[in-house]
Amino acid sequence: MTQKVALVTGAARGIGLATTKLFIDQGWKVAMIDRDGPELSAASKTVSDAASPFEYDVSDPAQVDQMVEAVLSALGRLDAVVNNAGVADFLPVEDTSFATWRRIMETNLDGVFLVSQATIPALKETKGAIVNIGSISGLRASTLRVAYGTSKAAVIHMTKQQAAELGEYGIRANCVCPGPVKTKLAMAVHSPEIISAYLDAMPLGRYGTENEISEVIHFLCSDKASFVTGQIVAADGGFETTGVGLPALRRE
Template sequence: MPPVTKVALVTGAGRGIGLATARRFLQEGWNVALLDVDPKLVAAALGDIGQPDRTLALHADVSREDDVAAATAAARDRFGRLDALVNNAGVAVFKPLLETTTEEWSRVLGVNLTGPFLLIRAVAPVMAEGGGGAIVNITSISGLRASTLRVAYGTSKAALAHLTKQAAVELASLGIRVNAVAPGPVDTAMAKAVHTPDIRAAYHDAIPLNRYGLETELAEMIVFLCTERASYVTGQVIAVDGGFEATGIGLPSLRDARRNL
């Protein structure tokens, strides 16, 4: 009997970390359903990948239960199984707490927290039919340490970290592992567009590795957690951040001092 080709569903897969993760799954020999709220973006991504027999484009808003149900059914119908779910889709509003509207708060939590909940609930029974699987939620360093202008975003990601642990405990009996990856500053197209030179310099000073991460570096950890190489890892939130979350104060001066030794 030929080996089973595993299948991953990646949300927010039209660009950035999601697209890099989809590409890494393909390199591992998996089939991949790429889901995005922007149909043109995900269609362009599939065209660029150029492997139509191994990929599927899905258009859905993860905060909408009907969209999630339809996307899950479409992926199952196309590939016959689901072995991994990567909850990468997310939105952000960077405003002070007192200026954040109820609508903005609701939208951020709807996509970043309710979306993963809906997808986990929809996908887990399909995974269980195939003997289990793995789920990776993309949280953020903003969910591990507070910072300005991130009341909705940071809160949603902190809650997603706890959802990760809750799901890991409840789904283990189905053979499903659930972990989270918390990216630090990553050199995405969005970061390049909104991070000024001053902001980039400040991040570099605060990160022990003194640089932004790469989308491909995040993808490596995400895919690893979905494979049998991580078969005894569940309920964990792993920061992929160049040491940013572990950092205290005074790093720039200490780094300069070390260079002068």
């Protein structure tokens, strides 16, 4: 059986690294993409030889073309592309500079477009899958997220466009929208008040884990999801479903 290959952006940490490890556990090879060279090098040493690190910036069109060429030269094929690379800056609307807006859009939106477009020829050959990482911030508005939330909302719609246009080639495109996830960064910046508010708003009453998100990503890339495309999956403990005000109505 031919060993499948996944390309994962933002693979040096968090959900990207967890996804890399799960793919490898399931017998895949992984091209780990990240622009943070030292962090990528360190992360790649924590996984097996089935992972190959590639230092590139997905927001740069020239680098993306070079990246795809390098990955295909080294690994020979692509069966799945996971567009996970992303940045965030949480500011009020009136305090969000255009420079900040563009910095977030360049990675979160432009990067998804560039990587997806550049990998289409390889995915046509394997009838592969694209999984874009959105956010519940792209599904519902929130304070301090005018750039981040808008970028993720655009990714959600881009996923639907990809599914509509690429299905004729056998390429599937889906989007995973994580809710609050227990990452090192989240735990460092979420105050006790923020954590309490999130827990009250989620039916499952807890943060998710990086591994739980990676399981959804892997499923959507696998043959088990062979008839699933154009779908937006909120992996968020039910947060997006409940709307506003329901926690106060819940039974004790």
